[in-house]
Amino acid sequence: MHMTEELLDERAFSKLQWRCRRGLLENDLFIERFFRQFGASLTVRQANALGMLMDLSDNDLLDVNMGRKSLAEVSAPLDREDVQEVLSLLRKNC
Numbered sequence: 001m002h003m004t005e006e007l008l009d010e011r012a013f014s015k016l017q018w019r020c021r022r023g024l025l026e027n028d029l030f031i032e033r034f035f036r037q038f039g040a041s042l043t044v045r046q047a048n049a050l051g052m053l054m055d056l057s058d059n060d061l062l063d064v065n066m067g068r069k070s071l072a073e074v075s076a077p078l079d080r081e082d083v084q085e086v087l088s089l090l091r092k093n094c
Contacts, residue, residue: 019051019054049085056075
């Protein structure tokens, strides 16, 4: 198995959950649903991409989750395949 396709271990998962705590309730709800549905199968690569999304401001993250802005509009370096994949998983629970 490729290193980045390894499942996230419990300690890294716990750290990621802590890092994903947000100031806007709407973002917390998106993220909570994401972890509930995909947490057990989250890979290291997906966790890294989610971590990159967490670098966005709360308002930009909400706009991206809701489809009001694209990743390119808020941060060009985030307009990547891995980040797009995680974003589509986040949006599945809208």
